[in-house]
Amino acid sequence: MYKELSAETLSKIAATYGTPVYVYDTDKISYQFQQLKTQFAKTNTRFFYASKALTNINILQHILNIGCNIDCSSINEAKLAIHTGFDPNNILYTSNGIDFSEIEEAAALGVNINIDSLSNLEKFGEKFGHSYPVGIRLRPNIMAGGNLKISTGHQSSKFGIPIEQLKEILQLVKKYNLYIRGLHIHTGSEIKDVAVFMKVADVFVDLIPNFPEVDFLDLGGGFKVGYKEKDPTTDIAELAHEIKIFLTGLEKTHLRKFECWFEPGKYLVSEAGFLVTKVNVLKDFNHITFAGVDSGLNHLIRPMMYDAYHRIENISNTSGNKKKYTITGNICETDTFGSDRLLHEIREGNFLAIYNAGAYGFEMSSNYNARFKPAEVMVKEGIPQLIRKRDVFTDLLRNQTPLI
16 A cells, blocks of 8 residues: 655655755555556556656656556657657657657657647658558547646647548548547546546547547546545546446447557656745735745746645644645746645745645746756655756756857
């Protein structure tokens, strides 16, 4: 059974490596993946880690070691996967509004490819015909996800080929004798209702007769994780049960087997990650106590970009009186990590841990305000290891070209 990293452990890491610092627990990643494997053991299912959540090569290496495949949203993510040691057959690359040359690069790598536009599907047909199997990403006009910014399957979304353009897709398939191996639909993130995934499954039921060579159906990712105590999450056991019924029905109807693919990203790494930061200043004003920390939206943008909630704890003081604080960053913008949080009394110099920071934390970080990106530390079998050095001043100048 997984045991969360303790306040003492996180504090020791902060004292050793400095703050702010990202900390990742590989035991949690392994635990999450094992839950998926256990629940889906009786179904013909493959999981591809959505690497856009966190691409540090040491994390990718751990993902590889535990037997998970990998999903990539750019050619460079695919190259990172190859660099890490993933077999091309276990890499899924889904294009999105990119130049066709990137798809050509992906084909040269030999990875699984999903195409999300009629334009690139035609170019693919012209070059590869039936020689290279390909998947099609479709937009089903299904609203799902915890926030409009992370909903990707609705009728105003840029993602996928609208399902209303099925006729045009089939014309291209016939014209170029395309080998359509897979159908892909991703509706969004933070999906707690299993029925949403099964709506996608229903869409596939109607589409399959048009694609006789299809052997995988990709339902995307978006499994809901808990940010607050007693937060609703995706019922993985229920989803696995429904997918088993779905696949069994398809196999009886079409007299052939299908694979179901999922792309969990946040589900695998979100709860494995912590951003540990130090309190620089305390300010009291209008009955608000601000705890200003040595991080900001340049390191964790999710609260400002998505109104995301992240649990925050004072790991330097884990008992005693509690008081309400508003935790703010040191960036010249409004960068509030949490408002009116009831925390154990904070003093300047205390370490605060921001939870659920493993997904889209460091990955979306920047050098805004010319501030350094933090170090990353991976805890493997209880041992902390530095997996990315903290920026130094020369990192800010790298790739800049002074004009004489």
